[in-house]
Amino acid sequence: MLRCLAVLALLASPAFADEVDPHRVAVAVNSPISWAAGGAFAISGYVGLTEHQAIRANLAAYQANYTPAAAGATFALTGGDNECPPTGTTFDVGAGWVYFPRKLYSGLSLELGALRRSTPNTDLWCEELTPFETTTHTVTYAARAMIGWSWMLGDHAFIALAVGVSSGRERGREDDRQTDESPIETYLVDHWTTSGETYLRFGAAI
Secondary structure (H helix, E strand, C coil), rough: CCHHHHHHHCCCCCCCCCCCCCCCCEEECCCCHHHHHHCEEEEEEEEEECCCCCEEEEEEEEEEEHHHHHHHCCCCCCCCCCCCEEEEEEEEEEEEEECCCCCCEEEEEEEECCCCCCCCEEEEEEEEECCCEEEEEEEEEEEEEEEEEEECCCCEEEEEEEEEEEEEECCCCEEECCCCCCCCCCEEEEECCCEEEEEEEEEEEC
16 A cells, blocks of 8 residues: 555656646535435545646445445445345545546546555344354455546536446455354455445535
8 A cells, every 4th residue: 555655646746747727625425315325425535736636535434235326435346146135334445646637527537546445344144044144354455446537517516437446455354153052263364355446426626
C-alpha cells in the first residue's frame, strides 16, 4: 500500500501539473436509497490537483449480502454456489489518483489506488449444510484500478459511475462450527484475492 501511495505522490508532483480547475474540492455519496435500506453507506472526498487530476479518498460500510442491484457502495463481486446467506458488515478505506481527460469531474475517468478492506464478522449460517456456521475475521490490502464516467449537472453537481478490479493479500482467520454443541475449529486465512469493484456517487464540487 505504501508503494501505491508513493506512486500517487509522484503523479501529483509539479511535473504533472497544469491549470487547476476552480471547483477543485468535491464530496460525493452513494444512493440515499441504500441508506434507507440499511445496505450500505459510502462517501468519497475529492481534491483537485490540476485541471485533469484529483485524489479521491473513499470510506464505505456495507452488508455482506449486498448485491449489485443496490448500486451504492463499493463492493466485492463474490461467486460460487454457496446457499448460505452471509451476514455482517464489511468496511472499506481507500485512496486513489483519478485522471479526467476532459476536465475535473466530467467525462471519462481513470483511477489507480489502494484500499484496506476488513470483514470483522461475516457469518455464513447453513442449517442444512456443513459447516453450520462460518465466521471470518480478515483484512485485505489491495491495489485498485477503475474506469468510469462522470456527468456534470450544471456548475457544481455531478454523478460518477465506475467499474474496475482490485487485487491484493487477504489475511486473518476463519472459525468453523458444525453444530451448536461442537467445538470451533480455527483456520488461518492467507491468500491472494482478486475482486470486481464498482461505485455510484452523487456529488457536489465546490
